[in-house]
Amino acid sequence: MTGMKKGAGEDPFADDPDPEDQTDDASATGPTNASTERPDRAAGGRSTTIPYKFRRTSVQDGRDRVPLFLQPETKAAEDDALAAVEDAFESNISRTDLREALVTVGLQHLDEVEGQLEDWGYGMRFDE
Template sequence: MTGMKEGAGEDPFAEESSPSESPERDASESETVEEQESSTAETESKGATQQRTMQIPYKFRRDGVQDGRDRVPLFLMPDTKSAERDALRELEDRFDDDVSLTDLREALMMVGLDHLDEVAGHLEGWGYGMTFE
């Protein structure tokens, strides 16, 4: 073989430049393409940043409710246990989904940690802070 026919290796989708187009127009079109590519790159970069900062919620990234947690003993008075059971039912109704008792207990603990003044008030009701002098 002596070679390919003329045009056989060319890109059939490539645009041919016409002689009527001026070099000035080509330059401005080139700048526009560069600006578009830059804008696209920025958008893709922002999307990648959003993907990196978005975290999968704990419920979906764990293998079980005990993953990443330390076991601690928890002893509850009967009234507290009953209130916990009621809270679990209410939250399951709200979410229309099962709620893990372990997740509920940790959520209750986290909310309590955010509201130490209320916790202190409850502890005072149990006698903390009382003195017998």
């Protein structure tokens, strides 16, 4: 099998640079135009959706920039998680993608998130 045909288009399978490794502090965000979610016609006429990783132009495309400050233990756990996921996929994973996946899964398990917040002191009352 030969490589991709040379031309004006970019390689959709190329890894996006990780903004964590960039020193640009600009607060610009990528476009949030939903039209990038274009269906593709697969064999048999079925409509499929191109996964976000392949239809975006950069790792920031379609995302809002939000500040994230992590405790040292959490940052170390994130580093371990990134290494584990990269081993599982045998591929480089964007730290931005990992973080959004962690948030998304956390949103699906709010009971566990509430438990962590309780561990940090939320819900404690001192006025009784």
